[in-house]
Amino acid sequence: MFQALANPQRFMDFSRWAAPLVGIIAVILIAIGLWLTFTVPEDYQQGDTVRMMFIHVPAAYMAMFCYACLGGASFMGLVFRHSLADAAGRACAPLGAGFTFLALVTGSLWGRPMWGTWWVWDARMTSVLVLFLLYIGYMALQAAIDDEVKAARAASILALVGLINLPIIKFSVDWWNTLHQPASVFRAGGPTMPPAYLWPLAIMAIGYMALFGSLWMVRVRSEVWRKRANGLALQAAG
Amino acid sequence: MSGFWVMLRREMAMAWGRGGGPLLALTFFVATATLLPLAVGASPARLAAVAPGSAWLALALASLLSLERLFERDYEDGTLDLLALGPVPLEAVAFAKGLAQWLTNGAPLALAAPVVAVALGAELRLVPLIFISALIGGLGLAFTGGIGAALSLGSKRGGVLIAVLVLPLFAPPVIFGAGAIEAFAGGLDWHPALGLLSAYGLAAAALGPFAMAAACRNALS
Numbered sequence: 001m002f003q004a005l006a007n008p009q010r011f012m013d014f015s016r017w018a019a020p021l022v023g024i025i026a027v028i029l030i031a032i033g034l035w036l037t038f039t040v041p042e043d044y045q046q047g048d049t050v051r052m053m054f055i056h057v058p059a060a061y062m063a064m065f066c067y068a069c070l071g072g073a074s075f076m077g078l079v080f081r082h083s084l085a086d087a088a089g090r091a092c093a094p095l096g097a098g099f100t101f102l103a104l105v106t107g108s109l110w111g112r113p114m115w116g117t118w119w120v121w122d123a124r125m126t127s128v129l130v131l132f133l134l135y136i137g138y139m140a141l142q143a144a145i146d147d148e149v150k151a152a153r154a155a156s157i158l159a160l161v162g163l164i165n166l167p168i169i170k171f172s173v174d175w176w177n178t179l180h181q182p183a184s185v186f187r188a189g190g191p192t193m194p195p196a197y198l199w200p201l202a203i204m205a206i207g208y209m210a211l212f213g214s215l216w217m218v219r220v221r222s223e224v225w226r227k228r229a230n231g232l233a234l235q236a237a238g
Numbered sequence: 239m240s241g242f243w244v245m246l247r248r249e250m251a252m253a254w255g256r257g258g259g260p261l262l263a264l265t266f267f268v269a270t271a272t273l274l275p276l277a278v279g280a281s282p283a284r285l286a287a288v289a290p291g292s293a294w295l296a297l298a299l300a301s302l303l304s305l306e307r308l309f310e311r312d313y314e315d316g317t318l319d320l321l322a323l324g325p326v327p328l329e330a331v332a333f334a335k336g337l338a339q340w341l342t343n344g345a346p347l348a349l350a351a352p353v354v355a356v357a358l359g360a361e362l363r364l365v366p367l368i369f370i371s372a373l374i375g376g377l378g379l380a381f382t383g384g385i386g387a388a389l390s391l392g393s394k395r396g397g398v399l400i401a402v403l404v405l406p407l408f409a410p411p412v413i414f415g416a417g418a419i420e421a422f423a424g425g426l427d428w429h430p431a432l433g434l435l436s437a438y439g440l441a442a443a444a445l446g447p448f449a450m451a452a453a454c455r456n457a458l459s
Contacts, residue, residue: 144399147392168410
């Protein structure tokens with residue numbers, strides 16, 4: 001499917017209807033998710049602060065998912081040399097950095113009432129902070145090289161090198177004694193959360209993913225337009 | 239194969255003089271470590287608690303120093319173009335550069351690390367482990383730093399950009415290197431941390447040259 005979309009014109013035709021549609025799905029799902037967030041019964045231990053989970057956890061999922069997408073786009077760009085893959089990578093990084101920042105901030109706000117501290121340098125939080133720094137490094141490297149194609153290629157190499165961080169984040173709560181709670185959804189033996197919490201979490205997660213998909217398509221479209229505009233400007237100049 | 243050894247000898251000769259050589263890195267290491275007591279106060283108990291870890295931190299920062307010139311000189315005078323086309327694969331050239339960086343920069347820093355740590359208040363019995371962890375960790379730092387140096391070839395920012403790219407990747411060696419020393423100091427088992435440190439260094443040495451060569455080819459294209 002990605003090979004079919006690699007053609008810029010086909011991607012533009014596809015995303016013209018797909019981006020708004022996925023965006024509307026995102027708005028609906030997040031609206032439902034937020035309504036459920038505020039109406040689920042409170043947790044017997046955490047009280048009302050458990051509602052933060054429905055905002056924090058999907059953001060953390062997306063932080064890692066976006067980096068995986070960035071890695072995929074980088075791989076496609078390096079191997080197949082699609083200009084659209086380079087555009088996808090450049091478009092994806094700020095979104096991923098945004099989700100990571102959201103996860104860090106909401107996690108900190110949740111940690112204050114729960115753990116009594118805004119921040120702790122345990123394995124998971126440090127590795128997510130490292131993920132945030134990797135996003136920033138990716139964007140900094142692209143900005144620092146003038147030639148766009150070279151910049152995209154160098155940043156793709158960096159993104160692939162940083163992919164090692166994803167399994168470290170996922171398994172950090174298993175490998176180390178951390179303050180952050182261990183896996184309760186994606187673990188061997190199935191989720192340990194009751195369905196009343198699992199459903200809003202799933203709805204918010206899919207809503208966030210749809211939001212990312214829609215914004216990503218919009219950003220890639222604007223990258224394509226920007227390059228076309230640059231090409232036209234060069235033509236007009238000489 | 240003989241081409242590789244020629245490259246390695248060349249790189250080591252260049253590394254002695256590059257960026258001030260190991261002397262500059264050592265001075266930077268000592269200077270950074272000197273700032274620590276000024277920052278946290280000279281109370282011996284508190285300093286001794288953070289001495290091994292902060293020696294490791296200063297080691298990581300000092301390793302960054304000569305990275306900028308790792309590829310820069312060859313890139314600027316056209317040698318890198320010739321190396322890319324020559325009989326020795328660019329990956330082997332990159333491996334030679336990383337190895338030379340470790341031997342000429344990392345090894346002297348590893349020798350200085352126990353001295354600095356003891357000066358900051360670490361116990362003498364930690365000295366062998368500090369030296370070994372700094373030496374092994376230096377391998378990972380050299381090759382990961384080399385990746386950053388190759389990626390920022392032809393960019394406008396050079397040194398600071400390399401630091402931004404490479405410091406997140408320095409996190410595992412710092413965690414495991416300092417962690418091994420902390421474990422030993424606390425009487426716990428230090429083998430796992432040292433094993434993971436070695437694994438990171440070896441993986442960086444094995445896989446780093448491919449990333450470095452790809453980045454060099456990109457900069458030359």
